[in-house]
Amino acid sequence: MKLSSRGEYALRALICLGGNDDKLVPIGEISDKTLVPINYLEQLLLQLKRNGYVQSKRGVNGGYKLSKKPSEIVIGHVIRNLEGPLAPMGCVSITSYESCPLEEGCLLKPLWALIRDTVAELLDSTTLKDLLDGKVDRKLPDSCES
Incomplete structure (x- = not known):
């Protein structure tokens, strides 16, 4: 999984909206708070709207x-909708599998699968509310803590 600016900026926009208690936020204000250019933000918000995460109202x-x-907004779902599969390599992707010439006996495949599963577990157990409440550091599985 490679998180592009699209995913990061979309999450910034969701965080901005999530901190505004259900009131409408003008796109200029979202842009100012997230440091995302308005033209790019318009595209992201349209995609977030299509995916059912935001709604909009036109006018003054x-x-x-x-x-x-x-x-109710699960970060793993948002990332998959915007970026695609979470697997670091196509050979371990559940939704977009790609064969590998070294498929049999590949010693890296278990590592890629572990990375996929760890990332998916973390993102799928994290909601926008967790981000807003600063509870992400508490989400690490026991195996990740030192």
């Missing part, structure tokens, strides 16, 4: 707001 008093509660 318009803007964007979340269409779900922050506790």
Whole structure:
């Protein structure tokens, strides 16, 4: 999995909206708070709207707001919708499998699968509310703590 600016900026926008208690936030304000250019932000918000995470209202008093509660927005789902599969390599992807010439006896495949599973577990157990509440550091599986 490679998280691009698309995924990071979309999460920034969701965090911004999630911190505004269901009131409409103008795109200029979102841009200022997230440091994402308005033109790019418009594209991201449209995609987030299509995926059911935000809603918008046009006009002078318009803007964007979340269409779900922050506790209902799972970060893993957002990332998959924007970036695609979480697997670091196609040979261990569950949804976009790609064969590998070294398939039989590949000693790296278990590592790639572990990375996929660890990332998926963390992202799928983290909600927007967790991010807003600063609870991400508490999400690490026991095997990841030192």
